[in-house]
Amino acid sequence: MTTRNPQARRLARLAALVADETRAACLLALLDGRAWTAGELARHAGVAASTLSEHLGKLVAGGMLTEERQGRHRYVRLADARVAQLVEDLAAQVGPAAPQRPRNLRESSAGSAMARGRTCYDHLAGRLGIALTDALTSRGLLRQDTGFALTDAGIGWFDVAGISLDRSTRRPLARGCLDWTERRPHLAGVAGAALCRHALEAGWCVRIGSERAVRVTPSGARTLGELLGIEAGALR
Template sequence: MTARDVRAPGLAALAALMADETRAVCLLALLDGRAWTAGELARQAGVAASTLSEHLGKLVAGGLLAEERQGRHRYVRLADARVAQLLEDLAAQVDPSGVAWPRGLREASAGSAMARGRTCYDHLAGRLGIAVTDALTERGALRQDTGFALTDAGVAWFEAAGIALDRRTRRPLARACLDWTERRPHLAGVAGAALCRHVLDAGWCVRIGSERAVRVTAEGERALSGLLGIEAGALR
């Protein structure tokens, strides 16, 4: 008799944690990389605060979320970058033909904004993320033919742009993350996180609405055009 894989119970428990639509809504919302209150997530999921609190307890106990308390407020965030990667990889497997169409103009506008540009935990995604990834690849800063790797020229590009790369972490310098709207990989890892943080801190991109959507500012269009040669039309 073949020995049973000891990881099976743990995998089943992990899958069960995500096999609930309310919990899935919360996990996907938290892919913006920020901490949310239970009340904010309850409104996002369209459920009562008491119901949401029970779901959050399971996600925290299961290691998918980390909890922080400030005074009377309870905040939760994704436990770490590995959880974010798992969620994005799973979301990319969802067949877009089976996704319900937006029910009104507001939802359609929000969906369009998310597809145009958004944060994926701590890096850029959507058409914006793909445009940046393609531009870095065309300039020899990023290689995609033998995996996903930042080249020496890429490291030099980040240094010249004044974007610090944290080499102390165990995260890979560059990692491919499959974009669920573009169905192509965008840049993640240390380099992706550093670039995303820089464009937000510099005001090249601003968050819009309560979702993960971001918009490139006029200053950002000029900066990304100068640094990467990306045409403004590709950023709008």
């Protein structure tokens, strides 16, 4: 009799959680790093609230989501950065959706905005994320030849830029995340999260619309040009 592997059983259960289109849609939406209400996710996934509630219960029980209640609302978010990394990596494996003719100008604009710049859980992605990653690499602040790693000069750059790096966490300081629209890795990890957080707090970038899209502000373009030598056109 073959002895069952407990790890294989847990892996199968995890895969089963993702192997549902409604639950996958929820996980992708929550890559914006924010908490969503159950009603918002139900509308996003195009299912009834009762149906969505059942799916959320499975994701919470499986450790992929955390939830909290505030008044009558139930909020959920991705459990942690490890779950976000798993969802990002799986999304990158399947790549972007097959090109479809936008039904209206709004859809076309939203798709273009997401490709230009967006948040990928807690770091920047799209052409914006790639531009920042390339600039850090070309200036010797980030190495990609043996995996992603900040150089000593890179750590110093973050300090000069006023971007605090949390060195106490077990999360990697720098990690490459395969960008599903650009098909190249952008900066994730502690450094990627800190850069994204600072960019939003300092007004270098602002969120646009209800999706994960962000755009660089004129002051942000000037600052990033001064700090990293990125031409304004590469940030738009």
